[in-house]
Amino acid sequence: MQFLRAILLRLATTAVTLFGAALIVFVVVRVVPGNPIAMMLPPNATEDDVARLRALYGLDKSIMEQFVIWLGGVVQGDFGTSISLRRPVAELVLGRLPATLELSILALILAVALGGAMALLGTRWRGRRTEAAVDVANGVGMSVPDFLWGLLLILLFGVLWPLFHISGRVSPQLDLPFSTNFYLFESLLRLRFDITADLLAHMFMPSVALALPLAAIIGQLLKQSLKETMGLDYVTLARTKGYGETRVILREALRNAVLPTLTLVGVQFTFLIGGTVIIERLFSYEGLGNMAIDAVINRDLPLIQGIVIVFAALFTAVNLVVDLTYAALNPRLRHA
Amino acid sequence: MSAYLEIRNLSAVVRGTGERLLRGVSIALEAGHVTGLVGESGAGKSMIGKAVLGILPTAVEVVEGEILLDGQDLLRMPPDRRRRLIGATAALIPQDPLTALNPSHRVGPQITDRLVDILGWSRADAEARAQALLDEVHIAEPARVMKSYPHELSGGMRQRILIAAAFAAEPRLIVADEPTTALDVTVQKQILRLIAEMQARHGTAMLFVTHDLGVVSKICQDLAVLYAGKVVEQAAMRDFFRAPAHPYSRALLAATPQYTDPTGSLRPVERDVLDTVEAEIAADDREWRNGQAGP
Ligand SMILES: Nc1ncnc2c1ncn2[C@@H]1O[C@H](COP(=O)(O)OP(=O)(O)O)[C@@H](O)[C@H]1O
Ligand SMILES: [Mg+2]
Numbered sequence: 075m076q077f078l079r080a081i082l083l084r085l086a087t088t089a090v091t092l093f094g095a096a097l098i099v100f101v102v103v104r105v106v107p108g109n110p111i112a113m114m115l116p117p118n119a120t121e122d123d124v125a126r127l128r129a130l131y132g133l134d135k136s137i138m139e140q141f142v143i144w145l146g147g148v149v150q151g152d153f154g155t156s157i158s159l160r161r162p163v164a165e166l167v168l169g170r171l172p173a174t175l176e177l178s179i180l181a182l183i184l185a186v187a188l189g190g191a192m193a194l195l196g197t198r199w200r201g202r203r204t205e206a207a208v209d210v211a212n213g214v215g216m217s218v219p220d221f222l223w224g225l226l227l228i229l230l231f232g233v234l235w236p237l238f239h240i241s242g243r244v245s246p247q248l249d250l251p252f253s254t255n256f257y258l259f260e261s262l263l264r265l266r267f268d269i270t271a272d273l274l275a276h277m278f279m280p281s282v283a284l285a286l287p288l289a290a291i292i293g294q295l296l297k298q299s300l301k302e303t304m305g306l307d308y309v310t311l312a313r314t315k316g317y318g319e320t321r322v323i324l325r326e327a328l329r330n331a332v333l334p335t336l337t338l339v340g341v342q343f344t345f346l347i348g349g350t351v352i353i354e355r356l357f358s359y360e361g362l363g364n365m366a367i368d369a370v371i372n373r374d375l376p377l378i379q380g381i382v383i384v385f386a387a388l389f390t391a392v393n394l395v396v397d398l399t400y401a402a403l404n405p406r407l408r409h410a
Numbered sequence: 411m412s413a414y415l416e417i418r419n420l421s422a423v424v425r426g427t428g429e430r431l432l433r434g435v436s437i438a439l440e441a442g443h444v445t446g447l448v449g450e451s452g453a454g455k456s457m458i459g460k461a462v463l464g465i466l467p468t469a470v471e472v473v474e475g476e477i478l479l480d481g482q483d484l485l486r487m488p489p490d491r492r493r494r495l496i497g498a499t500a501a502l503i504p505q506d507p508l509t510a511l512n513p514s515h516r517v518g519p520q521i522t523d524r525l526v527d528i529l530g531w532s533r534a535d536a537e538a539r540a541q542a543l544l545d546e547v548h549i550a551e552p553a554r555v556m557k558s559y560p561h562e563l564s565g566g567m568r569q570r571i572l573i574a575a576a577f578a579a580e581p582r583l584i585v586a587d588e589p590t591t592a593l594d595v596t597v598q599k600q601i602l603r604l605i606a607e608m609q610a611r612h613g614t615a616m617l618f619v620t621h622d623l624g625v626v627s628k629i630c631q632d633l634a635v636l637y638a639g640k641v642v643e644q645a646a647m648r649d650f651f652r653a654p655a656h657p658y659s660r661a662l663l664a665a666t667p668q669y670t671d672p673t674g675s676l677r678p679v680e681r682d683v684l685d686t687v688e689a690e691i692a693a694d695d696r697e698w699r700n701g702q703a704g705p
Binding site: 201306307308310311312313314315316317318321326329330403404405406 | 463464465468490493494496497498500501502504505506509510511512513514523524527528559561572
């Protein structure tokens with residue numbers, strides 16, 4: 075019963091959040107200067123042509139009227155038609171979403187692995203040179219933003235040692251036998267590791283660029299939390315049982331130390347997803363973020379709205395997953 | 411020389427500052443005996459227990475002395491070997507049952523972990539042993555309790571579990587660090603009785619840390635009185651309560667109302683007694699520093 079109420083409450087807040095995001099974006103893109111219609115027509119188009127097209131896309135009505143019409147479509151699953159690409163927004167956005175999801179999740183995995191390793195190393199050899207080195211690495215990781223990491227990586231692995239692909243998601247000459255746009259996932263399922271390798275060679279630099287700042291944050295927070303946990307009574311008691319330092323860290327401290335960092339990592343992960351907009355552009359990766367920039371340049375109002383809604387939905391989904399993970403890891407909540 | 415645990419001339423300082431926390435402590439503990447370690451808060455009682463179990467804080471450094479466990483010096487042993495030896499032969503009953511159990515693990519594994527991971531028992535044997543131990547510490551439905559998480563249990567229950575866990579590997583030495591201080595008054599007596607009962611049944615030598623002479627009188631055969639990291643007196647219980655040798659011991663005894671005048675209130679230790687002890691400690695420190703600077 076309580077569980078059901080929690081879920082309903084959650085759905086309600088999600089709906090309100092998405093509605094708010096939609097409304098704000100809807101108004102903002104219509105208030106800022108720039109005319110989508112003018113960009114579609116040749117320079118010699120008449121006033122009449124412009125007016126006709128405006129009416130066609132419903133842009134001659136008041137903003138509130140437009141919003142209500144748009145919302146009416148959305149509840150029926152119709153997010154409108156892209157002005158610049160002339161295809162349904164839902165189809166365009168859902169076509170690109172898998173690419174961005176795969177990139178973000180790969181970056182998250184890299185960040186957790188790298189940050190976790192840093193935290194464990196720094197804790198295992200705390201107070202020694204290893205910890206100092208970890209602190210410096212985390213400091214650098216945090217103070218350089220993802221797009222600068224991207225440029226640096228391009229310089230290193232695109233120009234100096236061209237080991238990885240600088241642009242795109244997959245080599246165009248490859249024949250893709252896939253039925254979804256989750257290429258990486260599907261290539262693994264279908265055991266087409268040749269394609270997996272090609273995808274990873276494309277995703278390496280953008281995912282590392284996205285991962286490094288998050289890895290540094292995870293490394294710093296988790297190390298701090300681990301060090302505090304290592305001073306607690308149950309950890310000391312475990313030492314008297316004969317456990318060595320490494321086992322004490324992994325068995326006794328890690329799980330309890332992860333909890334306080336989890337929420338912050340969730341928030342930081344939503345920042346990472348936001349970062350895909352620039353990073354996908356930088357590496358010409360065909361994802362949602364790259365499409366968002368084109369949509370803004372073209373003043374493609376329906377497409378911008380659709381993309382924003384998807385990003386907002388993604389953020390709330392991340393928060394939900396964080397909360398569920400927290401509950402799963404914390405026996406106090408599991409039994410409540 | 412029949413002592414099971416012998417601490418000889420143990421001195422510890424705070425790293426960096428050189429502030430002395432333990433001042434040439436010597437304590438001998440017979441196999442199967444209970445020795446009380448008494449002193450005010452901050453006297454260094456826990457520090458001695460931690461030194462024995464190899465869990466001193468990193469900020470504290472042992473600078474001289476020996477800790478002989480069954481004749482082997484723990485301080486001159488490779489750390490890995492010491493850790494395993496302590497895990498196999500000694501155990502701690504901690505002060506605060508609310509913080510001494512890992513909140514993420516079920517209770518059962520926190521009793522069996524040492525048996526399985528360090529001593530190589532099979533899981534089934536370890537679980538059977540844990541059930542028997544929970545029976546011994548008077549916990550009903552051991553099987554259910556073993557599946558519980560610590561937050562589902564009361565403080566008294568948790569302390570019973572920690573006692574069971576301490577006795578799990580049939581240790582020959584237990585350090586009990588104020589094991590009743592954090593509990594409700596009503597529970598304190600039960601837990602104290604339980605510890606005495608378990609100790610007698612298993613014949614475990616015990617270093618029983620407390621600031622309460624009343625508790626000492628109930629469970630210990632002899633005691634050491636600690637002031638500012640210095641043992642001012644070690645004596646058999648009987649002799650101590652009949653005729654404490656050191657003025658500080660006398661003052662401590664006088665300050666514990668039920669042993670002199672049950673209606674009297676707790677009296678603070680008098681100024682001139684404190685001055686005497688402080689002077690002894692200052693002399694001790696001077697001598698120690700000279701010894702350190704000399705050769
Ligand atoms: N981590 C530490 N670093 C430095 N000094 C400490 C540390 N822990 C305790 N001390 C000091 O050591 C002394 C003895 O502490 P302790 O053994 O815990 O006293 P108690 O007799 O109450 O158990 C105290 O003066 C305390 O301030
Ligand atoms: Mg203490």
